[in-house]
Amino acid sequence: xxxxxxxxxxxxxxxxGASIMVGGFGNPGTPFTLIDELxxxxxxxxxIIKNDANETSLGISKxxxxxxxxxLITSHIGLNKTVIDMMNEQKVxxxxxxxxxxxxxxxxxxxxxxxxxxxxxxxxxxxxxxxxIEHQGKQLRIESALYADFAFIHxxxxxSYGNLVxxxxxxxxxxxxxxxxxxxxVEISHLVPSNQLNPxxxxxxxxxxxxxxxxxxxxxxxxxxxx
Numbered sequence: 001x002x003x004x005x006x007x008x009x010x011x012x013x014x015x016x017g018a019s020i021m022v023g024g025f026g027n028p029g030t031p032f033t034l035i036d037e038l039x040x041x042x043x044x045x046x047x048i049i050k051n052d053a054n055e056t057s058l059g060i061s062k063x064x065x066x067x068x069x070x071x072l073i074t075s076h077i078g079l080n081k082t083v084i085d086m087m088n089e090q091k092v093x094x095x096x097x098x099x100x101x102x103x104x105x106x107x108x109x110x111x112x113x114x115x116x117x118x119x120x121x122x123x124x125x126x127x128x129x130x131x132x133i134e135h136q137g138k139q140l141r142i143e144s145a146l147y148a149d150f151a152f153i154h155x156x157x158x159x160s161y162g163n164l165v166x167x168x169x170x171x172x173x174x175x176x177x178x179x180x181x182x183x184x185x186v187e188i189s190h191l192v193p194s195n196q197l198n199p200x201x202x203x204x205x206x207x208x209x210x211x212x213x214x215x216x217x218x219x220x221x222x223x224x225x226x227x
Contacts, residue, residue, distance in 0.1 A: 002160045003206075007213045010185050011037040014150055019047040021106070021151040021181050022060055023174035026052060026079075029166065030059050031154040031187045033215055038152075044068050049106070049148055051099065051173055053077040064092055073146070075099040097126065101143060103176060108145035110179025115144040151181030155204070158186065159194040162209030163202045171203060178208045187213045 011034065014020070020038075024030025039062050046069050053074060054061045063069050064083055071093045077083045087094045097105065101120060108116055117140040121127055131142045153174045157165040164186060166174055178184050191214045 003162045003209060003212045004160055004191075004214055005211045007033065007037050007187075008041075010211045010213060011041055013183075014038065014041075014043050016043050017045045018043065018150055019049065019148040021148040021173075021177040022048055022050040023151070023153045023172065023177050024050065024052075024054075024059070025169070025172040026054070027059075028168075029154050029170035029172045029174050030054065031152040032059055033187050034152040034154075034185060034213065035059055035063065039063055039066060039068070042066075042068065045070050047071045047073065047148075049073040049146065049177075051075050051102065053080040053083040055079055056082040067091075071095065073097070073102070075102050101126075102146075103173065105143060105146035106173070106176045106180045109147045110176060113145055115142055117141070118143050146180065148177070148181040149183065151177040151184045153178050153184060153186040153204075153209075155186055155188050157190050157192050157197070158188040158209075158212055159192055159197055159206075160212070161194060162186065162204075162206035162212055163194070163197055164188070164204040164206075164209065165197065165201055166203050175204050178204045183210050184208055185211045185213065187215055189215055191216065 048060055048069050050060055061080055061083055069092055073095045075097060086092045098120060117135055119140055122141060127141050132139055133142060155164040156167040186209055
């Protein structure tokens with residue numbers, strides 16, 4: 001099945017109020033072109049799940065600054081003073097998790113689990129005492145799996161079926177998010193024939209991918225999209 005689609009058409013399927021996982025760690029692996037198209041189309045009341053908030057006027061920060069995001073689920077926003085100020089002014093709700101916990105919440109969703117137990121942060125503000133239980137003689141916190149309606153993913157290579165190959169550290173959260181969302185939209189730097197991909201080198205199989213945007217053919221390819 002050929003999953004290639006125009007970026008305008010696939011982003012238009014995202015409704016107001018949707019939850020969207022966005023891959024990337026800082027710049028590497030962030031799907032900037034998909035984000036820019038979402039900014040252009042203007043969907044609102046969104047929940048975004050991303051490791052960070054990018055920097056001011058870059059990536060998802062542009063969506064936040066434009067008032068399109070109601071809630072950000074993240075690990076840190078320390079490199080973005082604009083988003084910090086907006087959070088403090090209650091213009092955007094920010095829900096924080098330690099990076100490993102955030103990754104595991106997403107991985108659990110992709111693995112079909114409902115959650116997991118952890119002893120991380122028991123005596124900190126991240127712990128709701130109502131979620132504590134006794135298990136094997138220890139006090140542990142119940143941490144629920146984290147799902148999303150959509151995922152925005154960036155990959156270096158793909159065939160037309162959606163078998164994905166990431167590049168180095170640009171892999172980061174992308175493969176986890178590709179498993180945890182109901183509808184996975186991928187921007188790719190290069191499209192290759194299926195017979196050129198070694199099955200052992202494929203990081204995300206096509207079964208997890210719904211739509212592919214080929215940046216080589218996009219009319220508004222972001223200059224950072226190749227990162």
